Amino acid sequence: MKVFVTGGAGYIGSHTLVQLLAAGHDVCVFDNYCNSSPVALARVRQLTNRDVAMVEGDIRDADALTAALVDFAPDAVIHFAGLKAVGESNEKPLLYYQTNVTGSTNLLAAMDAANCRRIVFSSSATVYGEAQYLPFDEEHPIGPTNPYGRTKAMVEGIISDWARATPDASAVLLRYFNPVGAHESGRIGEDPQGIPNNLMPFVAQVAVGRRAKLSIFGDDYDTRDGTGERDYIHVVDLADAHLAALDYTGRAMGCEAINVGTGQGVTVSELVVAYRRASGRPIPLEIVPRRPGDVARSYAATAKAEKLLHWRAALDVDAMCASSWRWQSDNPQGYPMAGEV
Ligand code: NAD
Ligand code: UD1
Numbered sequence: 001m002k003v004f005v006t007g008g009a010g011y012i013g014s015h016t017l018v019q020l021l022a023a024g025h026d027v028c029v030f031d032n033y034c035n036s037s038p039v040a041l042a043r044v045r046q047l048t049n050r051d052v053a054m055v056e057g058d059i060r061d062a063d064a065l066t067a068a069l070v071d072f073a074p075d076a077v078i079h080f081a082g083l084k085a086v087g088e089s090n091e092k093p094l095l096y097y098q099t100n101v102t103g104s105t106n107l108l109a110a111m112d113a114a115n116c117r118r119i120v121f122s123s124s125a126t127v128y129g130e131a132q133y134l135p136f137d138e139e140h141p142i143g144p145t146n147p148y149g150r151t152k153a154m155v156e157g158i159i160s161d162w163a164r165a166t167p168d169a170s171a172v173l174l175r176y177f178n179p180v181g182a183h184e185s186g187r188i189g190e191d192p193q194g195i196p197n198n199l200m201p202f203v204a205q206v207a208v209g210r211r212a213k214l215s216i217f218g219d220d221y222d223t224r225d226g227t228g229e230r231d232y233i234h235v236v237d238l239a240d241a242h243l244a245a246l247d248y249t250g251r252a253m254g255c256e257a258i259n260v261g262t263g264q265g266v267t268v269s270e271l272v273v274a275y276r277r278a279s280g281r282p283i284p285l286e287i288v289p290r291r292p293g294d295v296a297r298s299y300a301a302t303a304k305a306e307k308l309l310h311w312r313a314a315l316d317v318d319a320m321c322a323s324s325w326r327w328q329s330d331n332p333q334g335y336p337m338a339g340e341v
Helices: 011-020 038-048 062-072 086-091 093-113 147-165 198-207 236-250 268-279 305-308 317-330
Strands: 002-006 026-031 051-054 076-079 118-124 170-177 178-180 214-217 231-234 254-260 285-288
Touching: 002 011, 002 062, 002 147, 011 026, 011 038, 011 236, 026 062, 038 214, 051 062, 062 093, 076 093, 076 231, 076 236, 086 147, 093 118, 093 147, 118 147, 118 236, 147 170, 147 254, 170 236, 178 198, 178 236, 198 214, 198 236, 198 268, 198 317, 231 236, 236 254, 236 305, 268 317
Parallel strands: 002 026, 002 076, 026 051, 076 118, 118 170, 170 254, 178 231, 214 285
Antiparallel strands: none
């Protein structure tokens, strides 16, 4: 199958490319590298011994996006491209709406022009907002609490409307929980710019000595040990979920939102213990006040993914930490400059 992958040079995109290429699909990446490196694609080519077509462009540029889609004529699209930092979305909401929402409407219009009817979209568990009950199932009310989350909820609605109005359309909205870890080779991984917002890359940078200590945001939550509980999902399992979702779009019409998580909550303290074990490093820490906007607990109901996609997570927290550590220790400063591989 020919698959057009927006944001394919990014963290989750690059891992998904590896699985797509290994499964024999042909891919074309569309990315402006605003949060990624061409080296990631070079390494994907190296890992898979396959070519990856690449168009450097911005999803806000409707003409360029349409030209690329019409030219590649894909059977399906996976739409990763977007901005994802919650804090930045509060400071620059219009940038987030233009990139995530307008970029997505541009993409759907370009798909219409290219006569492509199948899409898998990167949504987020953040669309649920504050838990009214746990685990979050897909029927849980939507109530995002920041501009980033609102862009995801809006795009879900837009894709759902598009699918309803488009004959033979099939869309899957994958609601990721907390993606972490790296490819087992340690050649590709998460390479955040500046200070990491998320727990796992921060812990990894403390372990490798780039940062002095981890600040744990609160130990007075109503959880097993007082620290926040999340559903961490190995990025390789997440990549597999995209292939399962692509298959699904080949056998069902309409639009479905589907959680991608393990169904298991892991606390911050438990994750630190697992990372110490995987890395053999001490990981100094301090307890600081809660981060505004954080919830105590979040984890997925996984039955819908199992039923519709025939997919379930296979890799545990130890595998997540071991692969993250391999990537971080082999690439302490992240990807090298473009040109090197
Ligand atoms: P990432 O930043 O590593 O990847 C996003 C890619 O999109 C990057 O390569 C970036 O250069 C590209 N991009 C951004 N704006 C673009 C634009 N205007 N035009 C073209 N390309 C553009 O992020 P990721 O972690 O791989 O996330 C992928 C998707 O999954 C995003 O939509 C994100 O919101 C969503 N998501 C991520 C997480 C997570 O924790 N990583 C959780 C839930 C959902
Ligand atoms: C964050 C985003 C969410 C997004 C998700 C993607 C916020 C408020 N929410 O959620 O929208 O969908 O990432 O993965 O940014 N923690 C620390 N110290 C740190 C970093 C985090 O103690 O330096 C704690 C947090 O309080 C939380 C847990 O670690 O309990 C996980 O945090 P994080 O990785 O940022 O993910 P989320 O809070 O789930």
